Amino acid sequence: MTEISLSDDLAERIEGRIDGTEFDGVDEYAEFVLGEVLARVEHDAAESQEETASREQVQNRLQSLGYLEE
Amino acid sequence: MATDPAPNLVFVTVDSLRADHCGYVDAGTGPTDDLTPTIDRLADEGVAFTQAVAPGPRTPSSVPVFFTGEFMSDDPDWTMADWQGRQGRIGRHMARFTHLSERLQRRGYETATFTANPWTTRESNFHLGFDDFNEVSADSDDVQSSYLSDSTLFKLADAGLETLPVDPVGWADKKEWFSQWTGYFELLQERLADLSEPFFLWVFVLDSHQPYITPRRFREECAAWEMYYSILRYWHGETADEAIPPHARKMIAATYRDAVRSVDAFVDAVHEATAPYDPVTVFCSDHGEALGEHGNFGHEQTLYEENLRVPCFVHGTDASATVREQLPLRGLPELLTELTEPGTFDPRRHTRPFAVSQIEDNRATAVRTTRWKLVTRQEGTRLYDLQADPDETADVRTDYPAVASALADLRDRHEATQAEKGATETATADLVTAERGSL
Incomplete structure (x- = not known):
């Protein structure tokens, strides 16, 4: 584990946001937000989804397994 | 060492x-x-x-x-x-x-x-x-469709049953079944x-x-x-x-x-x-x-x-x-x-x-312990006693109001957490979009 320091002001603002949530503390919130930002940047999300099968093929697969009844 | x-x-x-x-x-x-x-x-x-x-x-x-x-x-x-x-x-x-x-x-x-x-x-x-x-899958580029199954019926479908004049059950569209x-x-x-x-x-x-x-x-x-x-x-x-x-x-x-x-x-x-x-x-x-x-x-x-x-x-x-x-x-x-x-x-x-479960559109949530489960849907909330009623037939909220209240509090915390994570998701997406635009 690596420790980092946050300003008191930033820590207080985070504490205000996590009141009433499942976040255990400022550390967990900061870890979540930084992890999300990095994953986004690294994945370049808008370009990562690939299309390999045709629309009809995928639709048939999902339909045959009962996933398109909604 | x-x-x-x-x-x-x-x-x-x-x-x-x-x-x-x-x-x-x-x-x-x-x-x-x-x-x-x-x-x-x-x-x-x-x-x-x-x-x-x-x-x-x-x-x-x-x-x-x-x-x-x-x-x-x-x-x-x-x-x-x-x-x-x-x-x-x-x-x-x-x-x-x-x-x-x-x-x-x-x-x-x-x-x-x-x-x-x-x-x-x-x-x-x-x-x-x-x-x-x-x-x-039958349509995969990674694995030839013949590897999907060793069923005879599948092999018929895979070999082009769809081209035959009669396929009353529609097996050709149901290859995933196999x-x-x-x-x-x-x-x-x-x-x-x-x-x-x-x-x-x-x-x-x-x-x-x-x-x-x-x-x-x-x-x-x-x-x-x-x-x-x-x-x-x-x-x-x-x-x-x-x-x-x-x-x-x-x-x-x-x-x-x-x-x-x-x-x-x-x-x-x-x-x-x-x-x-x-x-x-x-x-x-x-x-x-x-x-x-x-x-x-x-x-x-x-x-x-x-x-x-x-x-x-x-x-x-x-x-x-x-x-x-x-x-x-x-x-x-x-x-x-x-x-x-x-x-x-x-x-x-x-x-x-406590374990939380949700359906795909997040419109129903369960908070479960080894004994209790509180399920909240748009139609209402039900509390089940999994020990006394493993088939989940009776809502016992009125019999155990303290349990229902405690689990509802956990559900609310989960929803508040998801709302906060939704806010960071939006902000992060905007940030990445802006960064791409500046390149």
């Missing part, structure tokens, strides 16, 4: 396998104790979780969560009626986090998968983090031999998913005609919105049990094939399956035990235990990551007194 090398990891996920059809889960008290001798043996030798809980009742609400450790957000760009929107939402979720296979890849693992479920494809970004991604591990296992073994160590191998099999078409050698209760009759009777009931008659219900349950026998044989085959690599194996199903309970068959958008309670075991570590506390599958990324460091696995570090 030298440290032990990181072990190979094999993660077996079975679609739609009920916990109570695995003998070890209820140990002598379940209705079907003899279907899974291999699963029971491996669970007995390793760490057996008897209260594992899926984060959702279907693959789209479960697997993306236990791959990332996070529930999907209330993304506005999709509806349940739009399957491409549903697929896109999963893809955005998978790209939003550093998920399981990526974590292991970063730790030096060569990562490979064979996945047969159509929600876990490249289109939904499940390929991220895999060095070798093999989608098993997805059987026996078809592609040889291929899996070949790829396994090519992997460098340490490796992470994820195999997601569809064999116990509807309609439970099972190779003859694993069928002990159903003849082929009974198996196909139960499929067609079920399908007719679904499309015509008719109740399934008692004789067909029994037949469907029997075909499902035969499918579970096939799954157990698969686990045995994987165990034998991977034994030379001395792996740690994690086994679970993604959700359960209804066999007529609460008027349902299969896996509808409900949060009952038959759909949420799943089997799970860890085999191949120094640890051996039966763990009766709850294991939310949502925590699997942490559990599997911990397994990369020999000697550190503590099963109870991953158990939780």
